[in-house]
Amino acid sequence: MKLVVNGREREVDAPPDMPLLWVLRDVLGYTGTKFGCGMAQCGACTVHLDGKPVRACVTPVSAVGSRAVTTIEGLSPDGSHPVQRAWAELDVVQCGYCQSGQIMSAAALLAENPKPSDADIDAALSGNICRCGTYQRIRAAVHRAAELKGGA
Amino acid sequence: MTAISRRELLAASGTGLVIAFFIPGRAEALLAKKPKPLPPPNAFLRIGTDNTVTVLLAHSEMGQGVWTTLPLLVAEELGCDWSKIRAEHALAAPVYAHPAFGMQMTGGSTSTWSEYDRYRTVGAVARELLIRAAAEEWKTDAAKLRVENGFVIGGNRRASFGQLAARASALPTPKKVSLKPPEKWTLIGKPTRRLDTPEKITGRAVFGMDVQFPGLRTAVVARSPVFGGTLKSFDATDAKKVPGVEQVVQVSSGVAVIATNAWSARLGRAALKTDWDLGSFADASTDKMRAEGLALSRTDGAVALSKGNVEASLGKGAKRVEADYEVPYLAHAPMEPLNCTVKLEGDHCDVWTGTQFQTMDQQVVAQVMGLKPEQVNIHTMFLGGGFGRRATPTSGTAREAAEVAKAANVPVKVMWTRDDDIHGGYYRPAFQHHIQAALDAKGRPIAWKHTLVGQSILAGTPFEPMMVKNGIDDTSVEGVIDSPYLAAIPARRVTLHSPRRPIPVLWWRSVGHSHTAFAMESMVDELAHAAGKDPLAFRLEMLKGSPRHSKVLQRAAEKAGWGRALGSGRAMGLALHASFESIVAQVAEVSVEPEGDIRVHRVVCAVDCGQPINPLGIEAQIQSGVAFGLGAALHSKLTFRDGRVEQSNFHDYQVLRLDEMPKVEVHLVKSHAKMGGIGEPGTPPIAPAVGNAVFALTGKRLRSLPFDLAWS
Numbered sequence: 001m002k003l004v005v006n007g008r009e010r011e012v013d014a015p016p017d018m019p020l021l022w023v024l025r026d027v028l029g030y031t032g033t034k035f036g037c038g039m040a041q042c043g044a045c046t047v048h049l050d051g052k053p054v055r056a057c058v059t060p061v062s063a064v065g066s067r068a069v070t071t072i073e074g075l076s077p078d079g080s081h082p083v084q085r086a087w088a089e090l091d092v093v094q095c096g097y098c099q100s101g102q103i104m105s106a107a108a109l110l111a112e113n114p115k116p117s118d119a120d121i122d123a124a125l126s127g128n129i130c131r132c133g134t135y136q137r138i139r140a141a142v143h144r145a146a147e148l149k150g151g152a
Numbered sequence: 153m154t155a156i157s158r159r160e161l162l163a164a165s166g167t168g169l170v171i172a173f174f175i176p177g178r179a180e181a182l183l184a185k186k187p188k189p190l191p192p193p194n195a196f197l198r199i200g201t202d203n204t205v206t207v208l209l210a211h212s213e214m215g216q217g218v219w220t221t222l223p224l225l226v227a228e229e230l231g232c233d234w235s236k237i238r239a240e241h242a243l244a245a246p247v248y249a250h251p252a253f254g255m256q257m258t259g260g261s262t263s264t265w266s267e268y269d270r271y272r273t274v275g276a277v278a279r280e281l282l283i284r285a286a287a288e289e290w291k292t293d294a295a296k297l298r299v300e301n302g303f304v305i306g307g308n309r310r311a312s313f314g315q316l317a318a319r320a321s322a323l324p325t326p327k328k329v330s331l332k333p334p335e336k337w338t339l340i341g342k343p344t345r346r347l348d349t350p351e352k353i354t355g356r357a358v359f360g361m362d363v364q365f366p367g368l369r370t371a372v373v374a375r376s377p378v379f380g381g382t383l384k385s386f387d388a389t390d391a392k393k394v395p396g397v398e399q400v401v402q403v404s405s406g407v408a409v410i411a412t413n414a415w416s417a418r419l420g421r422a423a424l425k426t427d428w429d430l431g432s433f434a435d436a437s438t439d440k441m442r443a444e445g446l447a448l449s450r451t452d453g454a455v456a457l458s459k460g461n462v463e464a465s466l467g468k469g470a471k472r473v474e475a476d477y478e479v480p481y482l483a484h485a486p487m488e489p490l491n492c493t494v495k496l497e498g499d500h501c502d503v504w505t506g507t508q509f510q511t512m513d514q515q516v517v518a519q520v521m522g523l524k525p526e527q528v529n530i531h532t533m534f535l536g537g538g539f540g541r542r543a544t545p546t547s548g549t550a551r552e553a554a555e556v557a558k559a560a561n562v563p564v565k566v567m568w569t570r571d572d573d574i575h576g577g578y579y580r581p582a583f584q585h586h587i588q589a590a591l592d593a594k595g596r597p598i599a600w601k602h603t604l605v606g607q608s609i610l611a612g613t614p615f616e617p618m619m620v621k622n623g624i625d626d627t628s629v630e631g632v633i634d635s636p637y638l639a640a641i642p643a644r645r646v647t648l649h650s651p652r653r654p655i656p657v658l659w660w661r662s663v664g665h666s667h668t669a670f671a672m673e674s675m676v677d678e679l680a681h682a683a684g685k686d687p688l689a690f691r692l693e694m695l696k697g698s699p700r701h702s703k704v705l706q707r708a709a710e711k712a713g714w715g716r717a718l719g720s721g722r723a724m725g726l727a728l729h730a731s732f733e734s735i736v737a738q739v740a741e742v743s744v745e746p747e748g749d750i751r752v753h754r755v756v757c758a759v760d761c762g763q764p765i766n767p768l769g770i771e772a773q774i775q776s777g778v779a780f781g782l783g784a785a786l787h788s789k790l791t792f793r794d795g796r797v798e799q800s801n802f803h804d805y806q807v808l809r810l811d812e813m814p815k816v817e818v819h820l821v822k823s824h825a826k827m828g829g830i831g832e833p834g835t836p837p838i839a840p841a842v843g844n845a846v847f848a849l850t851g852k853r854l855r856s857l858p859f860d861l862a863w864s
Contacts, residue, residue: 015395018415026370026413031362032355034536035414036487037570041802044487072355079354087353091345091768094776095215096352097359097487097536122811129802131487131537132215133779135813137772 003064005030006074016062020054021045023061024071032072032100036129043128046101046108047071053108072100075107083107086145094132102128106142115146195247196274197226199282203302203314205230206238207274210248210267212258212508213241214538215776216831217769219348221264222271224766228339229275229332232313233302239347244510244530255511259543259659261732261829264765268827269331276329278320285320286311334763343768348534360506360533361567363493369398369564371556372417372572374424375406378795379577380431380654383407390423399562400424403555405548410560414567433654434795441582441792442478444651445605449476449586453603453647454623457633460643465599469590473682477587477671478856480789482580483805484660488536489573492553495563500527505550506535508543516547520554539780540659544578545613571800579790580660581607583628585671589641595683597694599643604628606667607657608650624648627659631668631731631836636698637676637691655792661780662835665731669836670843670857673727677844678853687726687844688714700760700825701728705737707821708758712739722753725845727837734761734828735821736774740814740841744849748862750786752814752842757834759820762827770830771818777834778816783808785839787858 003010005028014023024030024047033056036044040055047056048070075081079088083106086092093099102125109116109124116124121142130138198206207226213219219239227237242248248256251266279299286304287294289311297306302313334340351357376382386407388400396416401408407426411417466472492505494517501521507513510530518525535542542549553566568576583606590599608625610616619626628648638644660666680690688709695702705728709715712724721743728737741754757774764770787806791798799805843854852861 015415018413022413022415025362026364026415029364030355031358031364034359034487035361035489035567037802039570039801039803042487042570075354079350084353088345088349091349091772093215093346093349093352094217094772095213095487095535095537096348096357097534099352100355103353126809126811129487129807129809131485131539131780131807133776133783133808133813134772135779135808135810136775136816138810139813 001062003061003069004066005069006071007068012061014061017060019057020047020059020061020064020069021056024056024069030071030073034097034100036098041129042098043105044098044101046104046128048104048108051108051111053105072104075103081107082148083110083141083145085148086141090137090141090144092134092137092141094134098128098130102130102138106138106145109142110146110149114150116142195242196271197278199278199313199317201314201317203233203236203312204238205232205236205313206240208240208242210242210250210256211263212506212532212535212538213348214258214506214508214535214542216263216773217346217766218258218263220344220346221765221769222267223347224339224344225268225271226275228337229272230279231299231301234339236302237347241532244514244532249511257511257543258508258538259540261831261833265733265762265827265829272331273329276331277326280326280329281320281323282313282316284323285316289316289319340765341763341767344766345768357534359488359536360491360493360504361488361536363504363533363565365563367563368493369410369412369560369562370414370417371408371410371564371566372421372569373403373406373408373552373556373566374421374426375572375576376428376430377575378428378430378434379656380433381428382431384427384429386427387425390425391420394420394423399560401556401559403552403559405552408556408560408566410556410562410564418569430795431654436653436795437793438791441653442584445584446476448605448649448651449584449603453605453649455645456624456629456648457638457644457646462599462601462643462645465643466588466590466601469598470593471591471682472588473591473675473678474588475675475678475855477585477674479583479667479670480791480857481582481655482660482784482788483574483790484537484539484541485573485805485807486535486537486539486541489570490542490549490568490576491565492549493563493565494553494557496521496557499523500529501554502529502531503550504531504533506533506538506542507550508535508538508540509547512545512547513550516551517554520551520558539661540663541578544658545615570802574790574800574805575797577656578658579655580666581609581657583667585667587671587675589675589679591679591683595685597641597679600638600641602632602646603649604632604646605649605651607653607655609657609659609663611650611652623650625650627664629668630664631729632672635672636701636730637672637694640694640697661777662731662832665729665832665836666781666784669727669729669731670839673729673837673840674843674853674855677725677840677847681847686715691728700823701730701735704728704735704758704760704821707819708737708739708756711758711817711819712741712756714739723845723849725841725843725848727841727844729836731833731836732829733826734759734830734833736833736837738778738837738841740838740845742842742845742849744846744861750842750846750859750861752782752812755814755816755838755841757816757818759818759833760823760825761830761833762823762825764820767820770820773830774818774834775816777832778838779808779813781835781838782812782814782842785842785857785859786812789858
């Protein structure tokens with residue numbers, strides 16, 4: 001089957017029920033998308049399908065169809081997406097393992113809602129677990145990314 | 153990017169011209185008791201002709217920030233351009249042994265203080281050599297030269313570190329170097345952003361789980377559903393029918409299913425039939441273990457501390473308070489499930505893993521493979537969280553991966569699923585505390601009798617002979633026997649029961665303090681209320697002989713506005729606890745939802761950790777410690793039924809999520825005390841601070857974790 005990943009069309013040889021996560025990681029080598037739980041509980045595997053956040057660990061590759069897949073590697077060519085810039089500015093990451101998923105969830109939120117409130121951030125990001133507890137800086141960085149995106 | 157290509161890239165950036173310094177003396181002198189071989193060249197630092205300065209890390213980056221802190225210590229002395237600094241995990245080798253513990257490891261909140269001298273010395277030696285190289289080249293007196301931002305400067309001449317590197321590398325190492333006085337510091341004590349951020353926000357950071365190279369297979373292992381169970385037989389017929397599954401092999405921990413990819417390996421394991429002899433633990437349950445523990449807690453255990461006649465003093469008290477505190481087994485549940493990649497090739501073996509215990513891993517893999525430790529290369533990858541879980545005295549993760557690679561005769565990554573992680577043992581042990589205390593007529597504590605019941609982390613490990621004395625595993629009673637509160641009570645007795653159970657237990661962020669702080673600070677709060685005194689004033693009275701603790705508590709109280717009126721439905725609670733040679737006080741502001749859910753809105757922290765190195769990192773670690781401890785206080789527990797752990801993933805083993813994160817403020821208390829740790833000390837006080845606030849708000853005393861207000 002064909003998949004469009006980060007703007008590139010890829011021919012993929014994988015069983016249809018293989019989750020997109022493992023196709024990305026083990027077949028195509030995009031290891032920025034992480035495995036954390038395998039049942040859509042932690043958000044570490046969050047990618048975009050046509051800009052909408054999905055949990056790749058429970059998305060069978062056959063369900064992707066023609067929708068464009070964006071992974072952390074394709075969010076920006078050089079780490080300059082406003083969310084990435086805000087993450088760097090506020091020194092958000094610790095171990096970093098969950099951060100691909102956090103950033104993808106945050107980027108999807110800002111695409112929908114350019115000026116999210118704390119409650120909006122809670123709703124959009126509470127599905128992304130961070131065991132290092134970087135939540136306070138994540139919250140601040142989402143607000144900062146909104147400013148950067150709005151050109152403030 | 154694969155681990156292999158990343159390494160090749162690093163090698164290529166040197167283009168053979170990279171020079172190396174080696175660092176003698178000073179760090180060794182710290183532990184001069186047993187002689188150690190001199191470190192090999194390029195042990196800690198490489199300066200490239202392109203002016204990059206690469207610092208090799210003896211410790212693992214697991215979120216706590218050594219990737220930035222250790223280079224910062226080098227850079228402070230070296231005087232390099234901070235934008236040119238890089239970090240790299242060092243391969244396992246004796247030279248990287250922990251200065252205090254003698255083996256290469258990361259844990260116990262020790263990386264920064266234990267490397268403070270060694271890594272600064274590395275920078276100072278390199279600086280000295282670069283200056284001498286310039287002096288030689290310019291035929292001038294070294295004393296007239298200085299370093300600035302990656303250059304050696306003398307008069308109107310300047311040369312970059314990269315230009316001087318080759319000449320410097322040929323010079324003899326100075327016998328003695330002097331370190332900068334604090335007033336000349338430009339980096340230490342200043343907020344510095346992390347060096348690993350660019351990789352970690354773009355998906356380029358390579359964690360153990362991300363290691364890939366041609367020919368690498370992925371395996372998952374079917375293990376006994378009950379601790380102590382043994383494999384009777386297995387049938388791999390169906391497992392081998394799963395596309396992608398290549399081999400099924402037996403290893404000492406169970407049966408490994410080896411496939412071309414992780415998904416096929418998991419499907420293969422699901423199709424595998426195994427028959428286990430479940431052993432004697434198969435009828436164990438949390439209820440039974442709790443009942444046994446409760447009975448034990450009414451009897452005297454091994455004596456950890458005894459002063460005065462506690463029974464007589466209890467009898468003389470004007471008021472007596474008795475309470476049972478209890479905490480459950482907990483999994484660390486780091487975001488990156490455990491994994492280890494092993495490739496055996498001729499006379500050597502390469503291991504890629506996120507580990508806190510390089511030396512153990514190296515020895516264990518060598519043993520499995522029949523090699524010498526120096527024939528095993530341990531490549532430390534970024535750790536997707538550690539919290540103690542990647543520091544097992546058995547090195548079980550590495551052992552299992554080595555056994556699988558050997559049995560299957562292919563390079564293999566053994567990965568754990570989240571279920572494997574939650575079911576896999578090495579938990580924070582459950583503990584029960586029974587405490588009786590007495591107050592005199594003026595409300596002053598005069599007696600404290602305390603019995604703890606919980607599994608010893610060190611029993612049965614190689615550390616037992618060294619670290620368990622007279623039946624006391626210090627990690628079981630730390631935070632009690634050294635409590636400044638106990639020091640203020642004339643009659644005190646602490647005893648310990650360490651029941652042996654087949655449940656593997658381990659250090660979990662803050663180790664014994666994760667339960668002792670809860671028991672101590674909740675009980676002290678109970679005594680304050682029993683005495684009819686303000687909880688802050690009562691504590692300060694008890695802390696008269698502990699001025700550092702007292703100051704930290706006062707700072708937190710003052711910054712939180714202790715005693716000020718809060719809106720209705722909110723209250724504050726406080727807790728103070730010293731661990732890993734740092735002191736942390738926290739004031740939590742809470743409310744309770746109608747259905748009993750506890751909301752923590754704000755946590756004000758005061759911290760005395762001695763000399764701060766990177767305040768931005770300290771703030772992050774305290775916030776992190778609070779989040780870790782709060783998740784456990786509000787949600788996490790493991791329970792057993794029929795010998796099996798009942799939880800399996802984040803839906804039933806719940807941890808803190810973003811919508812529950814309080815606003816955590818961190819205030820540093822200046823101190824000239826010896827530098828302490830920072831990765832763990834933020835965790836212990838949060839549970840009692842919240843519990844004490846809930847009591848202030850509702851009058852209900854919560855004595856077991858996780859808190860369950862609806863049921864109490």
